[in-house]
Amino acid sequence: MSALNIRRDDLRGPEIRALLEEHLAHMRAISPPDSVHALDLDRLRHPAIAFWTVWDGSELLGCGALKRLGEHDGEIKSMRTATRHQRRGVARAMLAHILAHARADGVQRLWLETGSTEHFIAARTLYAASGFVPCGPFADYRDDPHSAFMRLDL
Template sequence: MDIRIDDLRGAATIALLEAHRQNMFEHSPPESVHALDLDGLRQPGITFWSAWEGDVLMGCGALKELNAEQAELKSMRTADGHLRKGVAAKILQHIIAVARNRHYKQLYLETGPVAAFAAARALYARYGFRECGPFADYPEDPYSVFMVLDLTDAQALE
């Protein structure tokens, strides 16, 4: 699997991100959907990666800098034909490694509490993320689960 920085211009990437946002709106009310659109993902301070096997897009994920010590995981998505193949784990490992290399102390994320997000929450927990309160400018929301990984913890998975 080749994980590389993506310019968000390819048809496959755009389609995957559109499916991602559509799925978020299927499980949360509009005011509780925090998935970024293409313009949002193209903002300074956000690095977006896609994972490929040959010319087949397998998944994606992004890292958004919140400040010099904190970042947020965004737009984690595995393409439907590649679920349960370890794609999300590989992308997550890559993003955690980049966050550590950038010397962030905490890596945050926001996901949903419903069953559709259970596999994602379990993946994040396996990599050391723990539930926390809202961060950055997120409000308290019954449709959000906030999680954080302490990147300074030597016990956190490498």
């Protein structure tokens, strides 16, 4: 893999559409319907959401987003690495990019929701390695045995 290129994305390209469809299908396959919190393309186009993609040349490797929850709070959304590129540092690079952007934008607290089952161990491990700690539900989330909530004070 050559140098990764992370760029702001307008969510209009066929590559990101395919990756997000893969993401949503996977989340629906491993989580109960009421526990799927992944956003579709239309909901990701919200003005409070900054969305980035990771590329190697013309190949899309992954994506991630930062949703502003208020003046000093943000939520990580839509972290996804294309299946064939998992375990190659794509998610780590995207998370570092989001953290840097959040800090530069004055975010003081970052939150996230991910799954609590074994399917999400790698995600929870990545977030914990970056300083995220378990917490309770935030924003509009409710207690859910299929959700793990995490927080990072920047």
